[in-house]
Amino acid sequence: xxxxxxxxxxxxxxxxxxxxxxxxxxxxxxxxxxxxxxxxxxxxxxxxxxxxxxxxxxxxxxxxxxxxxxxxxxxxxxxxxxxxxxxxxxxxxxxxxxxxxxxxxxxxxxxxxxxxxxxxxxxxxxxxxxxxxxxxxxxxxxxxxxxxxxxxxxxxxxxxxxxxxxxxxxxxxxxxxxxxxxxxxxxxxxxxxxxxxxxxxxxxxxxxxxxxxxxxxxxxxxxxxxxxxxxxxxxxxxxxxxxxxxxxxxxxxxxxxxxxxxxxxxxxxxxxxxxxxxxxxxxxxxxxxxxxxxxxxx
Amino acid sequence: xxxxxxxxxxxxxxxxxxxxxxxxxxxxxxxxxxxxxxxxxxxxxxxxxxxxxxxxxxxxxxxxxxxxxxxxxxxxxxxxxxxxxxxxxxxxxxxxxxxxxxxxxxxxxxxxxxxxxxxxxxxxxxxxxxxxxxxxxxxxxxxxxxxxxxxxxxxxxxxxxxxxxxxxxxxxxxxxxxxxxxxxxxxxxxxxxxxxxxxxxxxxxxxxxxxxxxxxxxxxxxxxxxxxxxxxxxxxxxxxxxxxxxxxxxxxxxxxxxxxxxxxxxxxxxxxxxxxxxxxxxxxxxxxxxxxxxxxxxxxxxxxxxxxxxxxxxxxxxxxxxxxxxxxxxxxxxxxxxxxxxxxxxxxxxxxxxxxxxxxxxxxxxxxxxxxxxxxxxxxxxxxxxxxxxxxxxxxxxxxxxxxxxxxxxxxxxxxxxxxxxxxxxxxxxxxxxxxxxxxxxxxxxxxxxxxxxxxxxxxxxxxxxxxxxxxxxxxxxxxxxxxxxxxxxxxxxxxxxxxxxxxxxxxxxxxxxxxxxxxxxxxxxxxxxxxxxxxxxxxxxxxxxxxxxxxxxxxxxxxxxxxxxxxxxxxxxxxxxxxxxxxxxxxxxxxxxxxxxxxxxxxxxxxxxxxxxxxxxxxxxxxxxxxxxxxxxxxxxxxxxxxxxxxxxxxxxxxxxxxxxxxxxxxxxxxxx
Numbered sequence: 001x002x003x004x005x006x007x008x009x010x011x012x013x014x015x016x017x018x019x020x021x022x023x024x025x026x027x028x029x030x031x032x033x034x035x036x037x038x039x040x041x042x043x044x045x046x047x048x049x050x051x052x053x054x055x056x057x058x059x060x061x062x063x064x065x066x067x068x069x070x071x072x073x074x075x076x077x078x079x080x081x082x083x084x085x086x087x088x089x090x091x092x093x094x095x096x097x098x099x100x101x102x103x104x105x106x107x108x109x110x111x112x113x114x115x116x117x118x119x120x121x122x123x124x125x126x127x128x129x130x131x132x133x134x135x136x137x138x139x140x141x142x143x144x145x146x147x148x149x150x151x152x153x154x155x156x157x158x159x160x161x162x163x164x165x166x167x168x169x170x171x172x173x174x175x176x177x178x179x180x181x182x183x184x185x186x187x188x189x190x191x192x193x194x195x196x197x198x199x200x201x202x203x204x205x206x207x208x209x210x211x212x213x214x215x216x217x218x219x220x221x222x223x224x225x226x227x228x229x230x231x232x233x234x235x236x237x238x239x240x241x242x243x244x245x246x247x248x249x250x251x252x253x254x255x256x257x258x259x260x261x262x263x264x265x266x267x268x269x270x271x272x273x274x275x276x277x278x279x280x281x282x283x284x285x286x287x288x289x290x291x292x293x294x295x296x297x298x
Numbered sequence: 299x300x301x302x303x304x305x306x307x308x309x310x311x312x313x314x315x316x317x318x319x320x321x322x323x324x325x326x327x328x329x330x331x332x333x334x335x336x337x338x339x340x341x342x343x344x345x346x347x348x349x350x351x352x353x354x355x356x357x358x359x360x361x362x363x364x365x366x367x368x369x370x371x372x373x374x375x376x377x378x379x380x381x382x383x384x385x386x387x388x389x390x391x392x393x394x395x396x397x398x399x400x401x402x403x404x405x406x407x408x409x410x411x412x413x414x415x416x417x418x419x420x421x422x423x424x425x426x427x428x429x430x431x432x433x434x435x436x437x438x439x440x441x442x443x444x445x446x447x448x449x450x451x452x453x454x455x456x457x458x459x460x461x462x463x464x465x466x467x468x469x470x471x472x473x474x475x476x477x478x479x480x481x482x483x484x485x486x487x488x489x490x491x492x493x494x495x496x497x498x499x500x501x502x503x504x505x506x507x508x509x510x511x512x513x514x515x516x517x518x519x520x521x522x523x524x525x526x527x528x529x530x531x532x533x534x535x536x537x538x539x540x541x542x543x544x545x546x547x548x549x550x551x552x553x554x555x556x557x558x559x560x561x562x563x564x565x566x567x568x569x570x571x572x573x574x575x576x577x578x579x580x581x582x583x584x585x586x587x588x589x590x591x592x593x594x595x596x597x598x599x600x601x602x603x604x605x606x607x608x609x610x611x612x613x614x615x616x617x618x619x620x621x622x623x624x625x626x627x628x629x630x631x632x633x634x635x636x637x638x639x640x641x642x643x644x645x646x647x648x649x650x651x652x653x654x655x656x657x658x659x660x661x662x663x664x665x666x667x668x669x670x671x672x673x674x675x676x677x678x679x680x681x682x683x684x685x686x687x688x689x690x691x692x693x694x695x696x697x698x699x700x701x702x703x704x705x706x707x708x709x710x711x712x713x714x715x716x717x718x719x720x721x722x723x724x725x726x727x728x729x730x731x732x733x734x735x736x737x738x739x740x741x742x743x744x745x746x747x748x749x750x751x752x753x754x755x756x757x758x759x760x761x762x763x764x765x766x767x768x769x770x771x772x773x774x775x776x777x778x779x780x781x782x783x784x785x786x787x788x789x790x791x792x793x794x795x796x797x798x799x800x801x802x803x804x805x806x807x808x809x810x811x812x813x814x815x816x817x818x819x820x821x822x823x824x825x826x827x828x829x830x831x832x833x834x835x836x837x838x839x840x841x842x843x844x845x846x847x848x849x850x851x852x853x854x855x856x857x858x859x860x861x862x863x864x865x866x867x868x869x870x871x872x873x874x875x876x877x878x879x880x881x882x883x884x885x886x887x888x889x890x891x892x893x894x895x896x897x898x899x900x901x902x903x904x905x906x907x908x909x910x911x912x913x914x915x916x917x918x919x920x921x922x923x924x925x926x927x928x929x930x931x932x933x934x935x936x937x938x939x940x941x942x943x944x945x946x947x948x949x950x951x952x953x954x955x956x957x958x959x960x961x962x963x964x965x966x967x968x969x970x971x972x
Binding site for chain 2: 001002005045046047048049050051052053054055056057058063064065067068069070071072075076091092093095096098099100102103105106109110113114115116117118120121122124125126128129131132133134135136137138139140143144146147150151152153156208209212213217277278281288291292295296298
């Protein structure tokens with residue numbers, strides 16, 4: 001499982017780079033290279049940090065907790081178990097994953113308030129608001145898969161998802177989870193990850209005070225979280241090849257799915273614009289209703 | 299030593315405290331240590347009694363008095379011992395804390411407060427252990443009256459007295475319903491001993507009435523929406539250590555009453571009973587935490603969170619009742635175990651939070667979090683313990699709140715086994731997502747509360763006078779925080795204990811093997827579902843992640859850190875730039891506006907020209923839906939009815955004699971017809 005965590009952590013900046021590159025290409029620009037985020041992280045890790053005197057130990061501890069929660073979530077997702085039953089475990093649960101993300105978000109919001117700036121407060125308040133809206137929609141969508149497998153264990157859910165044909169309920173559930181994926185990873189139309197205007201920031205606003213290695217850890221952890229959510233989407237909601245196909249082909253298909261999801265995210269980001277914060281509940285309500293329909297259609 | 303001696307010792311300690319306290323009314327300091335020390339000793343004796351019962355067997359004894367129908371009988375089975383242990387643990391911590399906190403009240407009727415505190419603890423201990431209807435009602439009343447007097451401790455403040463009277467009236471209405479339920483049971487069984495009370499063979503209307511009366515009666519005390527309106531007024535008015543006891547333990551005695559009724563007296567009932575409880579529970583949970591988010595008085599905030607957590611506890615109770623009525627005793631055991639586990643967890647972290655709030659209030663002398671800030675540098679230990687409590691109540695791993703919330707999620711998730719068909723799936727999905735909503739709202743609320751109180755710069759001068767509180771207040775908080783962590787990391791022991799506790803109420807062997815007994819996980823496997831949670835695995839991965847993060851941070855030498863000011867676009871940062879509590883909860887207030895109905899009133903103070911205003915006064919408030927739409931109209935209707943009935947009293951003596959004559963004639967005629 002630790003190997004799984006390191007693998008995901010290693011590939012996360014690549015996927016983030018792919019999304020950025022696709023967005024740039026779609027906007028008729030050349031854009032940064034695919035491996036730019038790796039270079040950015042190396043640069044950040046070599047820089048000094050500036051710490052505000054208003055902050056306390058919570059500010060210093062948060063990047064560690066955020067990265068640890070992201071790595072633990074990466075270790076617990078059902079990536080390797082997707083391929084081989086050797087890695088199944090009975091005691092890895094969906095709620096562990098969700099609440100690990102909640103732990104990271106709790107401390108990041110606290111750290112945003114710690115610096116005593118209005119931007120941090122704004123970012124923290126908006127992030128908690130979005131998380132309040134996302135939580136029920138996310139649970140409804142994941143339940144539509146869990147109800148089929150009669151268990152909220154991640155490996156059982158992945159198995160049940162793999163065994164089921166692509167029917168209407170699965171399409172609804174996949175669309176609903178895609179909407180929640182956009183919200184949870186902080187992409188347009190919910191939050192703009194490339195914005196430089198503090199008044200429009202949500203996630204970036206929370207980490208405005210961070211610099212140097214701490215900022216590197218937080219950026220990396222966000223990329224890991226994004227990849228974990230994409231893997232969750234791919235393993236639970238997209239159809240897969242049956243187990244008799246060779247392992248290499250299955251891995252290739254999974255990789256293609258992940259890259260395809262990344263490009264689709266970039267496409268969605270280019271086709272829409274950031275919506276007003278108070279329209280986000282309506283947006284997520286669509287996801288919730290689709291998920292309810294998926295449950296009813298089972 | 300026989301059980302009866304340890305029990306009587308515990309009672310004796312409290313009674314001795316109450317009796318001998320007036321002798322010390324000259325020396326307040328020694329009265330403080332005497333009273334609260336005896337309270338702590340009595341609470342420890344309560345824990346001892348509970349462990350005695352767990353280790354050996356359920357105990358019962360009775361002391362006959364020569365009164366008609368009244369026998370003081372005490373029965374401590376596993377369920378009572380569980381609640382007794384909770385009272386004892388929280389009571390010990392709060393009593394030690396009160397030794398330091400009580401100094402606030404020196405010179406303000408301190409001895410009365412200490413005596414009432416002892417009586418309050420005594421009454422709670424008695425409520426969960428007596429097993430005779432009349433004695434139960436008597437001790438229930440004693441608990442109500444002592445807590446009423448404690449809530450009204452600061453009776454020079456009009457808000458305190460208003461809150462106390464509201465609490466008194468509502469609790470007495472609830473007690474009336476409880477008495478009705480007990481009387482119906484007595485009529486069915488003919489006995490007043492709990493051991494003999496069972497309504498399993500009564501008619502359906504009797505059982506339904508008992509259910510509804512006990513739900514309203516105990517629900518009033520527990521604080522279920524819509525009967526909760528006394529909670530957010532009474533808890534802030536009481537002294538903080540009493541609030542901790544009320545919120546952590548007293549509302550749990552109402553849950554104890556519900557457990558007795560629904561597990562033992564009424565037995566298995568129709569599924570709609572569980573459905574009603576589930577509906578009330580989810581409404582309480584969501585509304586409780588929504589109103590909590592809007593509060594900026596720290597004690598009101600914590601009081602509303604008690605409403606929310608009672609909702610979560612009752613979700614487990616409702617699911618358990620549905621499983622039992624549909625014939626799935628094993629799953630019912632799981633759901634009841636979730637509810638009881640959350641009872642313990644809530645008692646621990648809620649009292650921890652109240653004690654932390656009390657520490658802050660005792661040094662800053664304000665309850666308003668909009669005036670606080672930056673206390674983490676002045677009160678570092680209190681901040682750590684309050685953070686532990688906040689993380690526990692937000693159900694974050696690795697604390698205990700996560701484990702009991704997981705169990706509640708699982709019991710709701712497996713509801714479709716009992717409620718088959720699409721309806722069952724939809725109901726389960728909606729309940730689970732609403733429970734997730736309350737978890738997210740609770741996390742937002744505690745980010746706000748902790749952030750406003752402890753982080754950033756002080757928002758007013760009141761913080762300047764603050765300092766860290768004494769060790770007597772810190773040690774109990776630390777004890778509770780450590781317990782929260784332990785119960786989160788190793789829930790296996792508790793699950794075994796809960797399984798034994800609940801086994802008394804289900805058919806023998808029905809619960810056997812339901813819950814896993816491996817050391818590293820709690821899991822269940824039954825009826826084609828299974829689930830498992832391994833907290834040590836989670837902790838292991840979190841710890842591994844932390845180590846990797848630390849290694850990554852230190853790789854290539856330690857970076858240098860420069861200190862500077864927060865960037866605020868070049869202006870010198872001041873505390874007015876920080877986010878306020880109202881601002882932080884602003885987006886949520888708008889999004890849930892249809893429930894909360896916020897109003898904003900603005901008064902402009904112009905100086906001839908609207909372009910050069912001197913002052914703008916903005917008032918924001920939310921509508922308390924229940925008070926304004928249910929209770930005030932009810933109030934007005936009752937007053938109107940009373941005014942109408944007042945017309946009978948004309949003041950004319952001849953008319954009164956006329957009334958008496960007419961009624962006497964009617965009674966005579968009626969009685970002769972029999």
